[in-house]
Each structure stands twice: as C-alpha cells, then as structure tokens.
Amino acid sequence: AQSVTQLGSHVSVSEGALVLLRCNYSSSVPPYLFWYVQYPNQGLQLLLKYTSAATLVKGINGFEAEFKKSETSFHLTKPSAHMSDAAEYFCAVSEAGTALIFGKGTTLSVSS
Amino acid sequence: DAGITQSPRHKVTETGTPVTLRCHQTENHRYMYWYRQDPGHGLRLIHYSYGVKDTDKGEVSDGYSVSRSKTEDFLLTLESATSSQTSVYFCAITDGSGANVLTFGAGSRLTVL
Numbered sequence: 001a002q003s004v005t006q007l008g009s010h011v012s013v014s015e016g017a018l019v020l021l022r023c024n025y026s027s028s029v030p031p032y033l034f035w036y037v038q039y040p041n042q043g044l045q046l047l048l049k050y051t052s053a054a055t056l057v058k059g060i061n062g063f064e065a066e067f068k069k070s071e072t073s074f075h076l077t078k079p080s081a082h083m084s085d086a087a088e089y090f091c092a093v094s095e096a097g098t099a100l101i102f103g104k105g106t107t108l109s110v111s112s
Numbered sequence: 113d114a115g116i117t118q119s120p121r122h123k124v125t126e127t128g129t130p131v132t133l134r135c136h137q138t139e140n141h142r143y144m145y146w147y148r149q150d151p152g153h154g155l156r157l158i159h160y161s162y163g164v165k166d167t168d169k170g171e172v173s174d175g176y177s178v179s180r181s182k183t184e185d186f187l188l189t190l191e192s193a194t195s196s197q198t199s200v201y202f203c204a205i206t207d208g209s210g211a212n213v214l215t216f217g218a219g220s221r222l223t224v225l
C-alpha cells in the first residue's frame with residue numbers, strides 16, 4: 001500500500017534562507033509524486049509533480065523537488081524563502097489509476 | 113480557475129441531522145473525489161467516483177455516503193452528523209489521464225455542534 005511521511009509538522013525559516021521540506025514515500029510500483037500548497041482559507045494548489053521523466057522537477061514560485069528512488073524521497077526545496085511562501089505544504093503519492101494519498105502536511109513559517 | 117465549485121462553503125449543524133455537500137464541475141472529468149482535512153491528519157480520502165453511478169470507498173468512509181447521478185455533480189451525505197465529522201471537506205477532480213493530477217475545490221467547512 002502507498003503511504004507518505006512528511007518529516008516535521010512545522011518548519012521555520014528566515015526570509016532569504018533555504019527552504020527544505022522533507023517527504024518520504026512508500027510504493028510497490030513506480031509512483032507519481034506531488035507537492036501541493038495550501039494558503040490560509042484556500043484550497044490546494046499544485047506546486048509540482050514527478051511522473052517518471054526528469055528526476056529533478058521544477059514547479060511554480062521557484063520551488064523544485066528531486067526524486068531519489070534509492071532513498072524513497074521527494075524533498076521540496078527553494079533556494080531563498082519569501083514571506084509569501086508561508087503556507088501549508090502537502091506531499092502526495094499515487095500509482096497509476098489510484099487516488100492520491102497525502103501526507104499530514106508541513107506548515108512553513110517565514111520570518112523577516 | 114478550473115470549473116469546480118462546492119456548496120455550501122460553510123455550514124453549522126447539530127448532531128444527528130443529515131447534511132449534504134455538493135461538488136459541481138464543468139470540466140466533464142470522469143473522476144471525482146471527496147477528502148476531509150483535519151489538523152494533524154492531512155487530507156484523507158472519504159469516497160471517490162470513476163463515472164456516473166460508479167463510486168467506491170476511501171480510507172475514512174464510515175458515516176458517509178455519496179451519489180453521482182450525472183457527470184458534473186458528486187454529492188457527499190452525512191446521514192446523521194456527529195461532532196467527529198466537524199472538518200473541512202474538499203472535492204477534487206481529474207480526467208484520470210497520465211499522472212492523475214487533482215484539481216481541488218475551495219472547500220466546505222462543516223461544524224457539527
């Protein structure tokens with residue numbers, strides 16, 4: 001069965017610092033992997049997705065994630081945090097034809 | 113925005129009353145999903161549909177039923193609401209091709225007193 005573990009329910013960074021949000025997955029077949037972002041009182045918006053093409057995936061707002069099969073990881077990074085990045089971030093996994101399974105989320109706080 | 117709307121957006125009800133949440137899409141997508149979001153639990157799948165009258169259970173389906181009588185509408189019903197069903201409910205859609213990317217509605221916040 002698929003599963004996702006997001007390490008750290010809350011991450012705090014200073015503006016301009018590196019953002020690193022961790023996600024590990026479990027899947028019996030090559031997975032599809034996703035990062036979604038949720039701003040306060042809004043729905044979820046797709047940041048980026050991995051679909052077995054390039055292992056380094058670039059998304060919106062300067063975020064990127066790297067698929068590492070050997071580590072079963074799909075960590076999200078951004079070189080320089082901005083105040084507007086403060087939000088909740090969800091990692092998700094699916095296999096072909098199955099519903100997405102989400103992690104429990106990581107809240108990113110950005111201080112000036 | 114993708115054509116997906118949820119109604120009502122906010123609802124307060126009392127324990128034991130029935131509640132129906134509606135998800136409406138204009139994308140003609142085959143797949144529709146209901147998730148609930150709770151602090152510390154992320155999003156958990158309640159039910160999903162892969163076509164008209166074709167539905168299946170997710171991991172937290174107890175106490176919920178769904179119906180899909182036409183492509184554009186997916187209804188989630190709480191037959192007798194309980195306080196544990198206080199949550200934010202999200203509908204999502206996808207055409208099911210490729211990576212199965214979901215597009216989400218804005219959510220329905222339900223409070224059961």
